[in-house]
Amino acid sequence: MKAHICLVSEQLLPNVLPVIHEKVDHVILLTTSQMVGKCELLQRFFTERGKKVSVYTTEAYDFAATLEVCSKVLKEFSDAELTLNVTGGTKIVALAAWQQCWLSSGTIRIIYVDTNSNRLLELGDEPVSHPLPDNVLSVKEHLLCCGKKMLSGDAPWGEKSHRKVTAELCSLLAGKPELLRKLNGLVSKYDEDLKKKKAPPYCAVEAELLGEGGKQLCALLLKGGIATPGVNGTANLNNEKSRFYAKGGWLEEYVYGVVADERAPDLDLRMNVEIEWQGKGDKPTKNELDVVFTWHNRLHVISCKTSALDQQGRDALKGKGALYELDSLSEKVGGLYARSMLVSVHGLSHVSLERARNLGIEVITGRQVLCLSAHLKQGWLKRETPE
Numbered sequence: 001m002k003a004h005i006c007l008v009s010e011q012l013l014p015n016v017l018p019v020i021h022e023k024v025d026h027v028i029l030l031t032t033s034q035m036v037g038k039c040e041l042l043q044r045f046f047t048e049r050g051k052k053v054s055v056y057t058t059e060a061y062d063f064a065a066t067l068e069v070c071s072k073v074l075k076e077f078s079d080a081e082l083t084l085n086v087t088g089g090t091k092i093v094a095l096a097a098w099q100q101c102w103l104s105s106g107t108i109r110i111i112y113v114d115t116n117s118n119r120l121l122e123l124g125d126e127p128v129s130h131p132l133p134d135n136v137l138s139v140k141e142h143l144l145c146c147g148k149k150m151l152s153g154d155a156p157w158g159e160k161s162h163r164k165v166t167a168e169l170c171s172l173l174a175g176k177p178e179l180l181r182k183l184n185g186l187v188s189k190y191d192e193d194l195k196k197k198k199a200p201p202y203c204a205v206e207a208e209l210l211g212e213g214g215k216q217l218c219a220l221l222l223k224g225g226i227a228t229p230g231v232n233g234t235a236n237l238n239n240e241k242s243r244f245y246a247k248g249g250w251l252e253e254y255v256y257g258v259v260a261d262e263r264a265p266d267l268d269l270r271m272n273v274e275i276e277w278q279g280k281g282d283k284p285t286k287n288e289l290d291v292v293f294t295w296h297n298r299l300h301v302i303s304c305k306t307s308a309l310d311q312q313g314r315d316a317l318k319g320k321g322a323l324y325e326l327d328s329l330s331e332k333v334g335g336l337y338a339r340s341m342l343v344s345v346h347g348l349s350h351v352s353l354e355r356a357r358n359l360g361i362e363v364i365t366g367r368q369v370l371c372l373s374a375h376l377k378q379g380w381l382k383r384e385t386p387e
Helices: 013-021 033-047 063-076 091-103 139-145 160-173 177-195 214-223 240-261 317-334 350-359 366-378
Strands: 002-007 026-031 052-057 081-085 109-114 119-123 128-131 149-154 203-205 235-237 268-277 285-295 298-305 339-344 362-365
Touching: 002 013, 002 091, 013 033, 013 081, 013 109, 013 119, 013 139, 026 033, 026 063, 033 052, 033 139, 052 063, 063 091, 081 091, 091 109, 139 149, 139 268, 139 285, 139 298, 160 177, 160 214, 160 240, 160 366, 177 203, 177 214, 177 240, 203 214, 203 240, 214 235, 235 240, 240 268, 240 285, 240 298, 240 366, 285 317, 298 317, 317 339, 317 350, 339 366, 350 362, 362 366
Parallel strands: 002 026, 002 081, 026 052, 081 109, 298 339, 339 362
Antiparallel strands: 109 119, 119 128, 149 268, 203 235, 268 285, 285 298
16 A cells, blocks of 8 residues: 655645655645644545545644654554655654654655656655656646635637637737727727616627728638628627627637647646635635646646736836736645746836746737747747656
């Protein structure tokens, strides 16, 4: 029987990844009173995946108490093929566990998970390092490890043929901010009128009112099946789904398509992911992730914006708010090692770009959006050279 001794702490992935990868039978959770919630989360996660789970409690800064608990664990699991994962816990707990398992036994395997480089380190007289598989967990499982429930994740509008139209639309709108502003304004006004029950059954997109690029825009909406032909050459958006696409959903679909076309092995990709978790209040907190995927056992979160975040020549607050919101959300849903990116068809001010760098958020803006594939290949989805 394979068993892992895991030291529970704020970050759960370093405990989860080796257990799933090595097909462990029994998980032994060594926790403290401060980590009750995290321990329950781990216990539920492993139990639902058919793992046996045992929980032992110690004190976060009591070396002697931890030695005693570890001694008890070793006696009760003397027949098991034991591995101690020292990645989590306080330094006192980790040192006590290492001392009891290594010095008292000398036969127990001890590992450390380097989440940053996606490697598993075997410690001891002859330490070795192994790369973890690229994608041990799906998006849904990754979210569960951070206490978030995935309620839904939409698929793009249509098949690959639809992606071509979306790419053409992106190429058009990324270079015409005024056209984009008018389109967003038109659809937003219709949505407001609809709430007031003062709107017709469809939203008519008139090329002439949109100005330069209007005819090409309407033609693309018709070509992609997003709109239907109306009177005098208008393109009619007949439902909420088509209006969402026209008002910004096209950018999310474009980004989704670019990532999907990279065909990274075992990459799990989702779009319009609605998540829920229990916050401090009585009601659960809900959020939506535009585009999210797991790769190299990290959660990658991409926020897509088609509205202007920073006014020209001014340091507006919208850019600041969007960056801080993305930074906070990505850590909540993916832990410390989550990666985040802001894709905006409008430019950002120098202040916002500097703020993004300080937060570790990658930013793709304006016409750079059309080079997203190359950016991903050079960064997030860069192929590592096999050892």
